[in-house]
Amino acid sequence: MFIFNKSNICVLLISSFLVITDVMANDHYQIVSHPNVIETDITRNYLRAIFSMRLRTWQNGTSIRVFVLPDDHKLHAVFSKEKLNLFPYQLRQSWDRLVFSGTGQAPTTVSSSEEMLDRIMNTPGSIGYLETTYVNDNIHVLHIK
Amino acid sequence: MYSILNSQLFGTIPKRPMVITAFFLLCLLTQNLPAFAQETERDNNSQNIFATLGASTIANNIRENLRIQGFAGQSFIATSNNDVFGNTDEGGSFGFTEIGLNAIYRPLPKLQLSGQMLSRRAGEGNSGIPRLDFAFLDYRLYSQETNQFGIRFGRLKNPWGFYNDTRDVPFTRPSILLPQSIYFDRTRNVGLSSDSVQFYGETSHATWGDFSFQFGIARPIVDDRDTEVSLIPRAQGNLSPDVTILGRGLYESPNKRFRFAVSGIWFNADYKPGTADTLGPGAIQFSPIYVSAQYNTERWSLTSEYAIRKFRYKNFGDQMFDSQDFYGESFYFQGEYRFSHKWEALMRYDVLFTNRNDRDGSKYAALTGLPAYTRFAKDLTLGLRWNINTQIMARFEYHRINGTGWLSPLDNPNPFNLSKNWDLFAVQLSFRF
Numbered sequence: 001m002f003i004f005n006k007s008n009i010c011v012l013l014i015s016s017f018l019v020i021t022d023v024m025a026n027d028h029y030q031i032v033s034h035p036n037v038i039e040t041d042i043t044r045n046y047l048r049a050i051f052s053m054r055l056r057t058w059q060n061g062t063s064i065r066v067f068v069l070p071d072d073h074k075l076h077a078v079f080s081k082e083k084l085n086l087f088p089y090q091l092r093q094s095w096d097r098l099v100f101s102g103t104g105q106a107p108t109t110v111s112s113s114e115e116m117l118d119r120i121m122n123t124p125g126s127i128g129y130l131e132t133t134y135v136n137d138n139i140h141v142l143h144i145k
Numbered sequence: 146m147y148s149i150l151n152s153q154l155f156g157t158i159p160k161r162p163m164v165i166t167a168f169f170l171l172c173l174l175t176q177n178l179p180a181f182a183q184e185t186e187r188d189n190n191s192q193n194i195f196a197t198l199g200a201s202t203i204a205n206n207i208r209e210n211l212r213i214q215g216f217a218g219q220s221f222i223a224t225s226n227n228d229v230f231g232n233t234d235e236g237g238s239f240g241f242t243e244i245g246l247n248a249i250y251r252p253l254p255k256l257q258l259s260g261q262m263l264s265r266r267a268g269e270g271n272s273g274i275p276r277l278d279f280a281f282l283d284y285r286l287y288s289q290e291t292n293q294f295g296i297r298f299g300r301l302k303n304p305w306g307f308y309n310d311t312r313d314v315p316f317t318r319p320s321i322l323l324p325q326s327i328y329f330d331r332t333r334n335v336g337l338s339s340d341s342v343q344f345y346g347e348t349s350h351a352t353w354g355d356f357s358f359q360f361g362i363a364r365p366i367v368d369d370r371d372t373e374v375s376l377i378p379r380a381q382g383n384l385s386p387d388v389t390i391l392g393r394g395l396y397e398s399p400n401k402r403f404r405f406a407v408s409g410i411w412f413n414a415d416y417k418p419g420t421a422d423t424l425g426p427g428a429i430q431f432s433p434i435y436v437s438a439q440y441n442t443e444r445w446s447l448t449s450e451y452a453i454r455k456f457r458y459k460n461f462g463d464q465m466f467d468s469q470d471f472y473g474e475s476f477y478f479q480g481e482y483r484f485s486h487k488w489e490a491l492m493r494y495d496v497l498f499t500n501r502n503d504r505d506g507s508k509y510a511a512l513t514g515l516p517a518y519t520r521f522a523k524d525l526t527l528g529l530r531w532n533i534n535t536q537i538m539a540r541f542e543y544h545r546i547n548g549t550g551w552l553s554p555l556d557n558p559n560p561f562n563l564s565k566n567w568d569l570f571a572v573q574l575s576f577r578f
Contacts, residue, residue: 043351044351045291045349045350045351045399046290046291048349048399049291049349054291054293054347054349055288055291055293056251056254056255056257056285056288057254057255057288059290061254062254063210063251063254065209070535071486071535072486072535085399085400086400086401087441087443089483090401090441093317094401096311096314096316096317097310097311097317099212099214099247099249100214100216100245100247100261100310100311100314100317101279101302101310101311102247102249102259102260102261102279102281102283102301102302103259103283103297103310103345104249104257105212105249105251105257106212106214
């Protein structure tokens with residue numbers, strides 16, 4: 001019984017570490033959009049549909065414009081795994097399937113966070129992700145419900 | 146930006162498909178101008194993005210909503226015996242080339258126009274003459290949260306299996322040659338794309354995952370020689386398409402770890418005899434069912450597909466043909482391992498039985514006098530993929546094959562000259578933009 005309790009405490013401790021690192025990881029970047037996007041809180045499922053390029057319009061009918069960093073960029077990998085629960089290769093495969101069967105478009109790849117900020121600010125309907133240090137008042141931050 | 150794109154296009158692609166594509170896009174554009182002028186006007190009112198109307202708004206719309214992509218692949222194939230895409234058994238051949246140019250334009254949020262030109266040079270069956278791979282209009286009838294429903298109209302890729310929709314794009318394939326038991330290259334045009342009307346829908350649930358389907362009524366493309374000779378070995382006449390029905394349902398778990406699909410085709414074609422033909426005006430019915438499954442982790446992708454293919458020949462007025470009513474069977478198991486972003490390895494075992502009631506071909510051999518090994522093929526494949534950068538990829542591949550069941554009769558006209566056990570080595574360099 002004692003051993004059982006001890007292992008329970010271990011599990012608790014380990015999971016609390018996981019939670020803490022998760023919070024820290026979530027802090028250093030944000031999901032961002034152009035200010036004309038009226039959504040503020042979105043579900044993970046909705047976010048996944050957007051980045052899988054299956055959704056074409058926001059709820060008010062305007063086009064969704066998705067921006068991503070290159071496949072091998074660290075922030076892209078972190079965002080894909082943490083927010084979408086997908087690996088970068090899975091995203092690339094589903095985008096390629098859409099594009100080369102003609103059934104959908106791929107997101108626009110930007111080369112740096114500076115370019116991401118610039119494109120998000122200047123493209124109505126845009127969505128992307130940015131390190132928190134780049135976030136300013138000219139863009140919106142989206143939260144996951 | 147577009148001048149750069151254009152110079153790239155003209156640099157890598159022969160001019161003729163470019164002209165055809167440009168013409169095609171122009172037609173699509175002019176047909177849809179009124180609708181999309183309306184839309185940009187609405188955008189103007191609500192968002193104040195465009196300062197002027199007319200030509201500059203149209204230019205803006207095109208700049209923001211048109212995407213052009215392309216790819217090219219060149220392979221070198223060498224075989225110990227038997228020919229695959231050219232004369233490959235005497236030192237190898239550079240006979241396999243794939244070039245594609247693709248444009249997707251979304252003038253309105255709900256309307257999408259897509260087109261792809263494809264040039265494929267591969268043995269006697271594919272000369273490299275550019276052909277229209279797909280060109281269609283996609284209208285989304287319903288879109289609410291993560292539920293979608295829409296219609297597609299035009300020449301569409303046939304939705305079956307995991308790979309058919311993008312089978313000519315080297316980057317989307319697991320190997321240089323797709324598992325031939327399922328993705329036959331000799332009758333490829335039948336399965337590839339068809340002039341059709343398709344409905345599609347998808348729904349997504351946070352814990353259950355995504356369900357999607359495509360369903361269509363089509364006129365298949367059967368008028369090429371490779372298909373005719375493969376389906377009717379001594380064809381003097383021509384095949385013409387008849388109404389064909391096809392569809393695919395796909396399930397993906399929320400993190401796409403599990404992917405599972407079932408697809409089916411009910412294919413029909415009629416035979417028009419030649420002038421001194423011994424065959425009558427017969428009909429071919431071909432109805433395969435495909436079951437596909439995949440499991441993905443960060444480093445591994447395990448894939449397997451199974452197909453059972455029903456063939457029925459009737460009214461040819463020839464006992465040999467009209468008695469043909471059989472099931473073909475195919476399956477493969479495939480493992481892909483990602484060492485890093487740059488390197489991936491592949492291992493696959495792929496099996497084809499032309500007739501599942503005569504797996505070793507002995508009954509066929511007894512009946513026709515032709516070699517039994519032309520009725521099956523077992524292919525063990527080892528491969529390596531090197532992503533040199535995001536645009537350039539190199540591949541190396543080795544096949545050990547027992548049987549000649551999927552070889553093209555156009556490249557190998559005499560079945561008695563074939564070798565039962567043979568090796569195939571292939572290298573490919575591909576580029577995309």
